[in-house]
Amino acid sequence: MRESKKCIIVDDEPAAHYVLANYIKQNPQLELVFQGYNGIEAMDYLRENTVDLMFLDINMPEISGMELLKILPTHPKTILTTAYSEFALESYDYGVIDYLLKPIYFPRFLKAIDRFFATETVKIKTEETIVNSVSVKVDGYFIEIELDQLLFAQSFGNYVKLHTLKRTYLASITTSEFEKCLPEKNFMRIHKSYIVALDKIEATDKDFVVIKNEKLPVGITYKRELSDRLKK
Numbered sequence: 621m622r623e624s625k626k627c628i629i630v631d632d633e634p635a636a637h638y639v640l641a642n643y644i645k646q647n648p649q650l651e652l653v654f655q656g657y658n659g660i661e662a663m664d665y666l667r668e669n670t671v672d673l674m675f676l677d678i679n680m681p682e683i684s685g686m687e688l689l690k691i692l693p694t695h696p697k698t699i700l701t702t703a704y705s706e707f708a709l710e711s712y713d714y715g716v717i718d719y720l721l722k723p724i725y726f727p728r729f730l731k732a733i734d735r736f737f738a739t740e741t742v743k744i745k746t747e748e749t750i751v752n753s754v755s756v757k758v759d760g761y762f763i764e765i766e767l768d769q770l771l772f773a774q775s776f777g778n779y780v781k782l783h784t785l786k787r788t789y790l791a792s793i794t795t796s797e798f799e800k801c802l803p804e805k806n807f808m809r810i811h812k813s814y815i816v817a818l819d820k821i822e823a824t825d826k827d828f829v830v831i832k833n834e835k836l837p838v839g840i841t842y843k844r845e846l847s848d849r850l851k852k
Contacts, residue, residue, distance in 0.1 A: 625740075626670075628654040628696070630662040630685070631677035636701060636722065640675050643729045650733070659683030663692065671696045673736055675720075678702040689716070693841045697739065697796075699732050717796060739800050754801045756782070756791035765789065767806065771820045771831050773798055775813035783834075810846055811839040818849060 627650050629640050637655055644652045653671060656662040658680055674696040678685040685702070689695060703722040717739055718732040753764045765782055774781040775795040782789040782798075791798070799807075799815055809815045814836050816829060823830040828837050829846075838846060 624649055624651045625672035625736075626651050626653045627673040627675065628652070628656065628662070628665065628671050629675045630656045630659070630680075630688070631675070631701060632657050632680045633677070636677060636724075639724055640701070640729075643724075643726055646726075647730075647733060649737070659685070659688040659691075662688060666692065666695065672740075674698045675701050697736060699736065717794070739797055754798070756780075756789070756793055756798070758789050758791050763789070765791075767802070767817075770807075770817055772817065772834075772836060773815040783832075808842070808846060808849060810842045811837050813837075821850070824850065 627644060629637055629644075629652065631637055631640070634657075637657075641652055641655070644650045650673070654665050654669070656665060659682065662674075662676075663683075676685045676688065676698050678700055679702055683691070685700060689698065698716045699718045699720060700716055701720045701722060701724060718735050720728060720732055752768070753766050755762050755764055757763075765784065769784040769786065771783045771785065773795065774783065776790065778792070778794060780791050780793055780795050780798050782791055795809075795813065795815065799809060802815065806819065807815055807817055810829065816831060816836060820831050821829045822832070824838075824846075826838075826843070828835045830836075
């Protein structure tokens, strides 16, 4: 049986809390540890506690769900819950693993949870084995991307553009999911939309890195870590 994962609900609607809490209680693999009704409560809790999964509403007063994801330097894997779909494409740039439209039905909830545990399985396998390639779906077929050929990955909605030494592929996978497949010692996210191979960086500036004459932006929250890792 899978290890229980800690999760939180952040939503300004009591009815949404009732539905999600009920669904979570029916899944022994999940443990509900906190319920917040606005972004401030969520920020305060996450500063002091580590959780595995966040169910996050987008449309909340003062700080929206999208704004919360932008503000937090790091955050749990996130499943968005909302009555509106206009932010679906942008949301995948912030580590969102699924998007549930209200009213949320139990079968769709279970599908999102399966996707969450699938990303956890990929993470475990990556940590336990030496990864030389990654299998991704391109044009309906799975292909192997040799990691020593990979220059950088660029977010493209529900897809990722994989720039390699030979060509560029458009893979059917989110940036967050692809990041979990990569060995951390060789690759790093430098921006919400970019993951780079550290050994392929040719030059750096305070706001960008250069790989094969391409200038890639460095997000402010990643600058210190990138500097530290390049020094090593």
